[in-house]
Amino acid sequence: MSQSYEFKTEVRKLLHIITHSLYTNREIFLRELVSNASDALDKLRFAEAKGEDISAPELEASINIAIDKDAGIITVTDTGIGMSKDELVDNLGTIARSGSERFLAELAESKDSASNIIGRFGVGFYSVFMISDNVTVTTRSYKPGAEAFTWKSDGLGAFEITSAEEAPERGTMITIHVKDDAKEFLETFRLQTALKQHSSFIPFPIYLNGEHQNTTPALWREPKSSISKEQYKEFYNYLTFDDKEPLATIHSAVDAPVQFTSLAFIPTFGRDLNSIGRDDYGLDLYVRRVLIQRECKDLLPDYLSFVKGVVDTEDLPLNISRETLQENVLIRKINQTVTKQILSHLERTAKNDADAYKEFWNVHGKIFRLGYSDYANRDRFAKLLRFNTSTHETADELTSLEEYIERAKEGQKSIYYISSTSREAAKLNPHLEIFTRKGIEVLFLFEPVDEFVMDNLGKFEEFDLVAAETVNPDSLKDFPDVVKKEKTEELSDEETATLSDLLAHIKTLLGDKVTEVRLSERLSGSPAVLSSPDGATSSMEKIMRMMNQDESIPKKVFELNADHPIVRNLLRIYKSDKDDALVKETVEQLFESSLLLEGYLKDPHAMVSRINDILEKAGSWYSEIKKI
Numbered sequence: 169m170s171q172s173y174e175f176k177t178e179v180r181k182l183l184h185i186i187t188h189s190l191y192t193n194r195e196i197f198l199r200e201l202v203s204n205a206s207d208a209l210d211k212l213r214f215a216e217a218k219g220e221d222i223s224a225p226e227l228e229a230s231i232n233i234a235i236d237k238d239a240g241i242i243t244v245t246d247t248g249i250g251m252s253k254d255e256l257v258d259n260l261g262t263i264a265r266s267g268s269e270r271f272l273a274e275l276a277e278s279k280d281s282a283s284n285i286i287g288r289f290g291v292g293f294y295s296v297f298m299i300s301d302n303v304t305v306t307t308r309s310y311k312p313g314a315e316a317f318t319w320k321s322d323g324l325g326a327f328e329i330t331s332a333e334e335a336p337e338r339g340t341m342i343t344i345h346v347k348d349d350a351k352e353f354l355e356t357f358r359l360q361t362a363l364k365q366h367s368s369f370i371p372f373p374i375y376l377n378g379e380h381q382n383t384t385p386a387l388w389r390e391p392k393s394s395i396s397k398e399q400y401k402e403f404y405n406y407l408t409f410d411d412k413e414p415l416a417t418i419h420s421a422v423d424a425p426v427q428f429t430s431l432a433f434i435p436t437f438g439r440d441l442n443s444i445g446r447d448d449y450g451l452d453l454y455v456r457r458v459l460i461q462r463e464c465k466d467l468l469p470d471y472l473s474f475v476k477g478v479v480d481t482e483d484l485p486l487n488i489s490r491e492t493l494q495e496n497v498l499i500r501k502i503n504q505t506v507t508k509q510i511l512s513h514l515e516r517t518a519k520n521d522a523d524a525y526k527e528f529w530n531v532h533g534k535i536f537r538l539g540y541s542d543y544a545n546r547d548r549f550a551k552l553l554r555f556n557t558s559t560h561e562t563a564d565e566l567t568s569l570e571e572y573i574e575r576a577k578e579g580q581k582s583i584y585y586i587s588s589t590s591r592e593a594a595k596l597n598p599h600l601e602i603f604t605r606k607g608i609e610v611l612f613l614f615e616p617v618d619e620f621v622m623d624n625l626g627k628f629e630e631f632d633l634v635a636a637e638t639v640n641p642d643s644l645k646d647f648p649d650v651v652k653k654e655k656t657e658e659l660s661d662e663e664t665a666t667l668s669d670l671l672a673h674i675k676t677l678l679g680d681k682v683t684e685v686r687l688s689e690r691l692s693g694s695p696a697v698l699s700s701p702d703g704a705t706s707s708m709e710k711i712m713r714m715m716n717q718d719e720s721i722p723k724k725v726f727e728l729n730a731d732h733p734i735v736r737n738l739l740r741i742y743k744s745d746k747d748d749a750l751v752k753e754t755v756e757q758l759f760e761s762s763l764l765l766e767g768y769l770k771d772p773h774a775m776v777s778r779i780n781d782i783l784e785k786a787g788s789w790y791s792e793i794k795k796i
């Protein structure tokens with residue numbers, strides 16, 4: 169008796185794209201089916217290692233592909249774990265793969281066509297509908313005495329399941345009736361090429377019309393000298409679906425404290441920041457060439473989660489359970505050794521090939537920055553950090569902390585930094601002015617996480633890492649100005665006294681929005697700035713406040729530049745009439761402009777209407793003076 173089922177909505181969406189818009193790259197259907205077959209064989213081996221009873225234990229663990237050109241059919245058969253009826257409904261009616269989800273998400277965002285991007289994702293079983301509108305899956309679970317079932321669909325809205333009349337003894341057979349426009353896949357040569365390109369390193373034999381195809385040995389076990397660059401690339405392409413050369417290949421054999429071989433690649437593409445906290449990374453773990461776990465995250469710290477590759481060890485038992493890997497001491501030791509190998513590689517690259525290191529930094533720096541939490545390798549990590557700085561000409565130049573120190577002023581004891589959204593914004597930041605005046609280099613931090621990095625490191629060699637906005641200008645007084653301030657008229661004693669009254673008046677006007685109002689030593693070109701002499705930077709404070717859901721505006725010191733024309737004018741108006749409305753308006757505007765620069769201005773309405781008012785007055789005065 170047959171039963172009909174509807175595909176879940178997201179499957180229907182995926183199928184619609186697969187059947188309507190994919191005309192190139194279609195050979196990846198084979199990569200996906202072979203990879204599923206290989207997973208099914210892995211799972212079977214696991215069940216066996218755990219001591220479970222399996223049916224037909226004498227059957228070879230293998231994948232068989234057959235072409236019947238006359239009938240227009242391709243079959244892909246494995247002797248893996250198979251599926252029960254419930255598993256069939258669950259597995260081939262919903263989307264299991266994170267790869268398909270990512271494919272759909274990328275497609276929604278990208279301008280590229282589905283055909284162009286599908287190769288980079290593991291879209292799974294449904295990709296078979298690129299070349300067929302009639303697919304059956306006949307499967308029998310590995311459990312002794314299990315019944316066999318057939319799943320059948322045209323890849324539109326539904327599928328049906330029946331008891332199977334003829335079925336493999338154990339495992340799964342997929343029968344694909346090839347569509348007229350996909351007849352090329354009935355050619356042996358066409359499938360051979362696809363297998364070579366995508367499935368050469370599958371750890372089970374693959375037969376095509378009875379002939380063994382994937383005869384390449386486990387590459388990582390071969391001596392380095394016998395492996396060509398092309399072979400490394402092929403293996404990297406197989407692991408990542410990327411079609412380029414990896415940024416780096418790190419192949420090594422270690423004997424102590426654990427015996428293992430590792431082959432790691434630094435990919436040409438980065439993990440996005442949304443991936444932080446996700447578990448889908450890690451090296452594939454093999455024990456004596458047998459795959460134990462794909463993407464075993466216990467083999468890498470999360471700040472190296474962009475690294476792909478394999479680890480193969482003799483020192484673990486074949487039947488080690490995946491659940492206990494995390495606590496395993498050997499796994500921890502392998503993790504530590506691989507981490508050191510990757511850091512050494514990066515150090516070498518940074519030293520010998522600055523361009524290659526820059527490329528690495530631009531692609532993976534966002535994730536790599538999280539390495540501040542690796543206490544064991546903290547010093548090495550800090551040396552690998554890179555920053556754009558105030559002495560660079562363009563946003564893409566980079567400096568290490570060591571280079572910063574080499575350029576530091578005599579007597580300088582701190583490395584200074586400013587957080588900003590862009591280089592342009594950083595250069596206009598009033599907190600930078602005193603450093604520019606004194607010719608002291610300042611690091612520009614463009615990623616929110618950079619401040620955590622600085623905060624956590626605290627020091628680099630004997631230098632403190634200090635946020636520019638928290639610096640007391642007094643601490644810089646020993647460094648002479650290298651850029652002279654524009655000369656302004658000296659204030660008379662009387663004016664100086666009035667200025668001090670004005671500061672007190674401003675404090676009254678702003679009330680408890682500020683902790684103090686004072687003259688600034690740090691400004692050259694800006695009229696005012698908010699400073700935090702006691703430590704926390706605005707960007708750090710914002711992150712902390714967001715985490716605590718605190719929406720209040722922190723109180724800071726309001727500093728004024730006594731030499732700035734706006735402040736001089738303010739002084740003049742105040743002197744003639746301290747209650748003049750323009751005094752209050754100017755003070756509020758200067759304060760809110762500073763708030764805006766620090767990123768704290770929540771409601772711009774009052775500010776905009778004030779600016780309009782000031783512009784209106786300025787326009788009238790201007791016309792009067794110019795007599796126009």
Ligand SMILES: Nc1ncnc2c1ncn2[C@@H]1O[C@H](COP(=O)(O)OP(=O)(O)OP(=O)(O)O)[C@@H](O)[C@H]1O
Pocket residue numbers: 200204205207208246248249250251259260264265266267290291292293294340
């Ligand atoms: N040959 C097979 N033998 C046994 N089960 C299979 C086979 N092919 C597919 N399946 C089952 O169907 C599910 C869905 O397959 P699909 O290729 O769409 O995604 P997936 O393989 O789960 O993705 P991922 O590899 O990302 O987990 C698989 O998880 C597996 O349980």
